[in-house]
Amino acid sequence: MIGESMYQELILEHYKHPQGRGLREPYDAEVHHVNPTCGDEITLRVKLGDDGKIEDVSYDGQGCSISQAAASVLHELTTGSTVTETLSVVDEFTRLMQGRGQVEADEDVLGDAVAFAGVAKFPARVKCALLSWMAYKDAVVRSAS
């Protein structure tokens, strides 16, 4: 990995001890996303609070450690933030992932998610990292409408 491991401790930590995993009620929207290339899957639910904040993101799925850890980090970063805030995190994360290793991550925005920076060099893994995040964006749009 061009000198730095893709498997940051943090990613392994999230993989082995996923945060917020499991599908919970109530929810405003549920989506099911699949990565047809590698077979990774995720089912994800979003519950909005009355204050414009994300009350809960619950999920279940299967796939490699990158896709599973990404969902766990997503849960941590979104729950309790406003929809607008979380969408800008999603955008920044997407930018980082699609930057083919040439984009500087904005740590202030991304928090723990910067641990995924090393993934960006592997186009085949980028989709794993983005799977839950894209599902989340989709779910937010649906729950708002």
Add this chain to the structure above:
Amino acid sequence: MIGESMYQELILEHYKHPQGRGLREPYDAEVHHVNPTCGDEITLRVKLGDDGKIEDVSYDGQGCSISQAAASVLHELTTGSTVTETLSVVDEFTRLMQGRGQVEADEDVLGDAVAFAGVAKFPARVKCALLSWMAYKDAVVRSAS
């Protein structure tokens, strides 16, 4: 060309002073061949003698010096020889031309036609050199039948 000129004196000599050029009567077969790639053309007539020898090869055409000189040399080498002899010369000439510069010419068989050896390295010119010779072969087959 790779050290030796394609334009041997002999080729230029035949080009400037073509042997046996012009269409003559009588003849047993007449053919018209065209090289569609470069536009070279030849009309060629063959007259067989009673002794199995070629009595006359007469021709007219247009094209580059290689194609014109090749017709002149053809006239010289075939007239007065037996059909069988000339066909083996044609075969040897064809082999030389299609050998991409890697075939040793048999001087005993080819006579003056060895001057064309340098042409073999240029696929685009090989057809110029072969035009009249292929026309001759064609005409001989037709006159025999």
Add this chain to the structure above:
Amino acid sequence: MSAAFDVERIRKDFPVLSRELPGGRSLVYLDSGNSSQKPAQVVETMREHLAMHYSNVGRAMHVLGAESTQAYEDARDKVAAFVGAPSRDEVVFTKNASEALNLVAYSFGQRFWRASGTTQPNEDPRFTMGPGDEIVISEMEHHSNIVPWQMLAQRTGATLKWFGVTDEGRLDLSGDVITERTKIVSIAHQSNVLGTVNPVAPVLKRAREVGALVMLDASQSVPHHPVDVAALGVDFVAFTGHKMLGPSGIGVLWARGELLEAMPPFLGGGEMIEAVWMDHSTYAPYPHKFEAGTPPIVEAIGLGAAVDYLQAAGMEAIEAHERALTAHALDALAEVPSLRLIGPSTLEERGGTVAFTLEGIHPHDVGQILDDEFGIAVRVGHHCARPLHLRFGIPATTRASFYLYNTTGEIDALVRGLHHVQKVFA
């Protein structure tokens, strides 16, 4: 020539230009319109990648895979920026310009069938093609921009039409060639024989009026002029690596994203798919949808290095240098007795390609003697533009074509050579 453009320094980057040919001749390379020479920077980039960083792209998840993928995709970025593509994803790598032209031609008139065997017509009206529909090209096209369209017409029953060429070697726009039936117009940006740079705007305007798509064969323009595909406003642009200091084996199709989206896939296989079942498949987003199998990886990387080189030299400077060479050549050739220029005799809207005939001497002989005696490499024949030669009633021409590394001294050598040729055949 501009002070900033130091041709002697440039020449040092091209090893072959200082090569001694067999027999002790030095090389005068005036055949860049056929294929250009390669600077050491391109050769070295390819060598280094092949020797130390090579692996397959996209699919590999290891250091070498990451390095190759990054270098390959970087090359796409470079090419996209070089021609002003609005999006890098609109750059499809092919093996040459011919494949790019065929890819677009094969996009039309593909009728899709369901597994059950009932016809499932291709529903995008821009890409249907059948009897009554018309395809427009021109009489000055390279065979690679003629034959794919002839084959399309044969496959679909559509009609092939073409712009004529004036005596001066310009596109004849006078007639009513583009009609309401026209679906696609495909013409050369710059002719590979005449040097003529064709006017894109009026053709595009007329095509837009009738709702036709427009493709430019930019094989001879992208290497020699600043080209901005967005500013041109056309739909498809094809060009080829080997004519722009890059290696063989790599070409480019640029197309507007929404068209790449709408087009059916052309070559099927690995890397162009999203998911495959035995009985059907879904396809990857463009550009990968059109890049089946292992792409020309090292070749794309070499092309990226070529683009770097061209940009460092400066496309405006290159254009100005070639313009000066062309002016010199037009003047000098005008002095050669019985030389007939085929193509524009002024500098207006023309590039550095000069084709001509010498009375009574076959171009094959001209080319070969120039090479034999002086090491001057020109191209002779119909230059893959036989219909254009038929139009001028000649089987062949001699063509000298210039690039950033050529000098006026080399043009003078050509002129001396032509005088000698005339002596040999006098």
Add this chain to the structure above:
Amino acid sequence: MSAAFDVERIRKDFPVLSRELPGGRSLVYLDSGNSSQKPAQVVETMREHLAMHYSNVGRAMHVLGAESTQAYEDARDKVAAFVGAPSRDEVVFTKNASEALNLVAYSFGQRFWRASGTTQPNEDPRFTMGPGDEIVISEMEHHSNIVPWQMLAQRTGATLKWFGVTDEGRLDLSGDVITERTKIVSIAHQSNVLGTVNPVAPVLKRAREVGALVMLDASQSVPHHPVDVAALGVDFVAFTGHKMLGPSGIGVLWARGELLEAMPPFLGGGEMIEAVWMDHSTYAPYPHKFEAGTPPIVEAIGLGAAVDYLQAAGMEAIEAHERALTAHALDALAEVPSLRLIGPSTLEERGGTVAFTLEGIHPHDVGQILDDEFGIAVRVGHHCARPLHLRFGIPATTRASFYLYNTTGEIDALVRGLHHVQKVFA
């Protein structure tokens, strides 16, 4: 391993094998089934040609044109001899194996139209294709030998059928897949996942009984075994340069001459024509008929150098070396707990490609940790054979594939690496 085969000496020819990866790891390259590394001899041949001898082929009439043309056509001779082609002209250069497979698929069911617009059906019954006709492939094919045939079925309304795969990873020849309606059978010579070498004779025999043509996707066999196309007796063989020590950007289609003669052209353009008029063209004899535009010149020359290298090493010796590596690997991997081998577990009719899963650990993670921690390059995913993975009910596998430069020590490193992976995810 035979005494004559000195793997350490071979390794010295591959510069990348002594490369230090970032972080100080050394490289263990077990991904040659994806793409092979290149010996210095290939890299240097290409460098030298690009720098000092390059020009376009066929059409150029000067020293460089002659040198390039000769080197390019020499490469064709070498490849033809390497696979036992009865005639050098039966070797068509493509950009990769995928293009070769598509070229053949596009030969079927091309209906030709006259300029007048009336249908002119393709008259050769071997190449007609329509509803009722059948195409046969197998479930173990690479996407590049699936998608082109799916697209052909869609274009023509023909039916796509396939051989299944047994639990042991062998072609299931039990059913009646090939029927009187079959027009073409296209299968892998060696599977790129299972390593299985497929039995050609029974398939060919059945195909001949019903008058069907047979194509072999030899992308994974030609690099690793002595292959003689004439002895095999099939009609078409596709393979690819980058998997056999050659560069990217070059592939090969071999086909019987009479078929190349009968097939319609695929890509149209320069070099594949005999003569062109605006409204129609006549085509060059094969192989040029199928090589439109500037071919991958330097890439073919590089492939020629690769063939030289393989022949000097000896294909029998390479095969024996890989067989020993495979034996070692099958033994060693059997010791890894919860490792499931996908493909034949014995050496019989199989090559040096070993795919497997580790219970509870996703192959993506296996591959990445092997790379991260040990510099071991394997391939993970579905290896462009998704239907085969669906067949085994798994989304992905880890695949190690061997070549002449690999050692048993590298396989031991892989096994140690797998134990480590299991620890990380324990």
